[in-house]
Amino acid sequence: MIEFHGVTKRFRRVEVLKGVDLQIDRGDRVALVGSNGAGKTTMIRCLLGEYQCGGKVTVNGLEPRQHRTDVLKQVGFVPQISPPLKMPVGQLIRFAAGVCDSNPDNMIAVAQELGLDIRKIRRQPFNKLSGGQKQKMLISIALGRKCTLLVLDEPAANLDPEARHIFFQLLEERRDKAAMVISSHRLDEVASLVNRVVEMDQGEIVLNDHVADDVDMTSMLRCRLTLVRPSKAFAQTVSEWGFCDVRDETIWEGRVAGPDRLRFLGMLSRYAAILKGIHLDEAQDA
Amino acid sequence: MKHLMLTAIADISESLRSRWFMVYTLVFGGVVVALFVSGLTESRIMGFTGLSRMLVTYLQITMAVLPLFVLITTVRSVAGDREAGIFEYMLSLPVSLASWFWGKLLGRFFVVFLPVVLAMFGAVAWGIFKGVEIPWIQVLFYTGFLISLAWCFLGIGMLVSTLARSSDVATGAAFLIWLFLLLFLDLILLGSLIKQGLPPETIIAIALANPLQVFRTGAMLLFDPQLVLLGPSAYVILDNFGETGYLLWALVYPLLVGSLCAWLGYRLFRKGDLP
DSSP states (O other): OEEEEEEEEEETTEEEEEEEEEEEOTTOEEEEEOOTTSSHHHHHHHHTTOSOOEEEEEETTBOTTTTHHHHHTTEEEEOSSOOOOOSBHHHHHHHHHHHHTOOHHHHHHHHHHTTOOHHHHTTSBGGGSOHHHHHHHHHHHHHSSOOSEEEEESTTTTOOHHHHHHHHHHHHHTTTTOEEEEEESOHHHHGGGOSEEEEEETTEEEEEEEOOOOOOTTOEEEEEEEESSOOHHHHHHHHHTTOEEEETTTEEEEEEEGGGHHHHHHHHHTTGGGEEEEEEEEOTTO | OHHHHHHHHHHHHHHHTSHHHHHHHHHHHHHHHHHHHTTGGGOEETTEEHHHHHHHHHHHHHHHHHHHHHHHHHHHHHHHHHHHTHHHHHTTSSOOHHHHHHHHHHHHHHHHHHHHHHHHHHHHHHHHHTTOOOOHHHHHHHHHHHHHHHHHHHHHHHHHHHHOSSHHHHHHHHHHHHHHHHHTSHHHHHHHHHHHOOOHHHHHHHHHHOHHHHHHHHHHHHHOTTOGGGTTHHHHHHHHTHHHHHHHHHHHHHHHHHHHHHHHHHHHHHHSOOO
8 A cells, every 4th residue: 555665865964764665555553653853754754745755655556746636635644743723723624625525524523523612613723722622623634534544643642531532443443444654752652553563763664563453442441540648740640531539549540541551551650659559451331 | 726726715814814914904004094194195296196196106115015025924924834834734635736836826916915906996996085087097007017016026935935945044035135126226227327337238128127127117107108207218118118018018027027936936846845
């Protein structure tokens, strides 16, 4: 579906991509990881036809630069940093749906699922929305149309746990219909969403591996946490995950989206010293 | 065509919400109001009276202000959008590069042209209300000149925006272009002629190549068919072009310059990295 063949990109004297070879097939969910400056964004921009590059990039046999509209009609893109667009939310949706030949209602429906009521904010300038709202809008535009490739740059970074869970469900629905490239500088952020990991370092692919794909993206985990003593910082953090205090701020209960488990455990590791017990099991009513 | 219209409409609504547009509209509306308040329509200076006198003055002011506004706002907006990451997102949507570039140009043209012409037609409407005779032919030619001038500097602005990689560089370059063209208006050319001893043909050729000067001379020609105000160089213009010929030149030449610059800008935009 996607082929990078000897792709190079140079900015003046700096070679940012050094002959990248990569093949991504339908159903592949690729985590594109690497530190800052590794070449992830450049690679994505080459894939979107935004950069001129050496070598060859094709999507379903078409070069993104030469067949721009045909290729991009198949691609849903969510950037890491939201563009500071001043246009109202309603107009942005109309514009995106117009150029993608899609139905704006589908985008609005996805936004609704993510907990964003477009009717209430349709007159608001996009750049005045909160970080989470912007992210939900961009996800809605990407997922609210038919596409066979999703390119997501740190897509869930600004989402609350509930919206993350719905977002994972939406990805699950497209699991077999589309390929996904999910870029992140941290593997634990995206590990459970993917079945392949491609790690980049200084413009080269240093790891290209398949990973265990057993996590059900729609699953939910029931969780009970016991602390040795109450902690304000801990209380604030778990409250953001939607947890409730069961007894004197020492026992907390809540639910964690299945694909979020690694990220959740990563968060808990910061409070290892005050954790007395962690109990996680799959909820039946996910 | 649909994508082009969507891009143009998006650019128009983006501009209408921005502060520069409010300032821009207020400047041109304010100029017309100031000219009425100052009683210019009642004065008789060098044979020009009433609305004709006012339009001459308005056009002279427009010549200085419009290109600067068009250049600065275009480069700041286009290069600024690219710098801020707007291009990265908007150009990830399946809009063709031609629709994006020309749609932006058309939207911007509408936005820069509208306040200037509205202010001028506001003055005309006021003239009709007051029972003043309206010089319709001149008004129509002036409208044409304004379209031509706005398009010319829009094209230059789009070219500069494509070439410059940051909005600061683009703004600086746009300001220098405006200053350069302003320096080569007829008075300075006359000074050069006297000081440097350059052949008059060279000086006149430079004047004919400067879209600001072409606009200015065209506007003068409408009210002063013998170009008495211009002095001896009027002979060269009238001998080589004739009155109608020069009016056509003043309409077509800036349009050509703007189109050529815009086309070059588009070629470079297509060839280069987008964000």
